[in-house]
Amino acid sequence: MKPKSQNFQVFFQSPDLGIPTRAVNFQNPNPNLTLHHLKSSLFPTTPIPHASSFFTLNGKPLSDSTPLLQNREIAPFSTLTLHIRLHGGGGDGGATGAESRDCYLKMYAVKKPDKVDPHEQRLSKWVNCSLSNEPLRAPVVIDALGNFFNKEALVEALLKKNMPKQFWYIKGLKDMITVELTESPGGGEAKFQCPITDQKFNGKYKFFALKSCGHVLSAKSFKEVKSSSCLVCHKEFVESDKVVINGSEEEVKELWEKMLAEKKVKEGSKKSKKVKNGEEVGRLTGTKHGIEARGQGAESKKFKVADLAPAHATKEIYASLFTSSKKQDFKETYSCRSLPLGRN
Incomplete structure (x- = not known):
């Protein structure tokens, strides 16, 4: 088998x-x-x-x-x-x-990442929000260094307290300037333009924002038309009201120093005490508190409540209504410091 x-x-x-x-x-x-x-x-x-x-x-x-x-x-x-x-x-x-x-x-x-196009990177600063990187849309604001922001995105970041460290100097909307942008009718990559010269927001031209009114104009318009008022709304401005938009490294450095100097002045004014007629506001002198000053300057006497005692009143008793009693007149008990012996 x-x-x-x-x-x-x-x-x-x-x-x-x-x-x-x-x-x-x-x-x-x-x-x-x-x-x-x-x-x-x-x-x-x-x-x-x-x-x-x-x-x-x-x-x-x-x-x-x-x-x-x-x-x-x-x-x-x-x-x-x-x-x-x-x-x-x-x-x-x-x-x-x-x-x-x-x-x-x-x-x-596997493709290697392409190199960043310098033109696209430069154009992004003029058409996108510096915070959310979304296209700019009204209302638009700028900071003291000339960066564009969508106001809505900025308010949201401030409320959520997630502002990037690079924008640490922005504490609120008081640090921003609301600007008026003129849209470009021709479209294209540049969404906005100068209302006077029609120069596009493409990073090739210099632009300034006016603090007084918020209009954004090209440097060429200021050069061709010498005026101390806005060429759009005719509101007066001074040279310090001009803020360069997306400036060069040297221009941003200059704006940075200017911003820090202004912040230092504001902080100093808050800390310093206001002085009026040689005396600090807040002391119980003058007519603000219904008290007549007994003297002025360094020779003025120290204020005493007993000096305001009504007629036919004992000054010591009147003063005791507003001041603490003398320590030697009282002795503390075991259970209560404010209760003197001998009164009960």
Whole structure:
């Protein structure tokens, strides 16, 4: 009686060679059959150099000496994939045999980030909010350094207290200037323009904002028309009211020093005490508190409540209504400091 024949079947594919999945059958295979023998049987007429190709199973590379039978990894009906190694000049990992051709193609397909276009970066300062990077839309404000902001985005950041550190000097809307922008009728990349010269907000021209009225005009308009009033609303302004928009490094530095100087003056005025007629406001002298001053300057006497005692009243008793009693007249009890002995 003939022994029953054994059949061992696996599936084979090679995307690198354009070979779709197909079945490979072995009738009564040799127990010593390896992947090397499988490779030779697949390409009997046009053999592929064994060193330039390798099999993988579930993405794991297998050596040519791996046994095809009696192998826990290669079970019947498993799908083996044949890959072609990439040979390079060195340093590209093509000779390691650990990566497939698809991995290399995906690795080299990753695009490097493009360099930032200086023109686009410059234009963004003139058409976008410096805080939210969204397109500028009314109402628009600027800070003391000439940066554009959408007022809505700025108020939201102030309320949520998440203002970026670079804008630490903005404490509220009092530090901002509301500006009036003239939209460009022609459209294009520049959304706004000068209402006098029609120069565009594209970073190529210098612009100033007027603190007095908020209109934004080009430097060319101020140069061609000498005037101490706004060319749009005719409101008077002084030279210090002009704030350069998105200025150069030197211009921003000058605005920065000017802003710090103004802040220092404001803080100093708050801390300093107001003086009127040689005496500090807040002392109980003068008619503000209904008290007549007994003297002026350094020679004036120290104010005493007893001096305001009504007629026919004892000054000591009247003064005790507003001042604490003498310490030597009282002794503290164990349970209460304010209750003198002998009164109960």
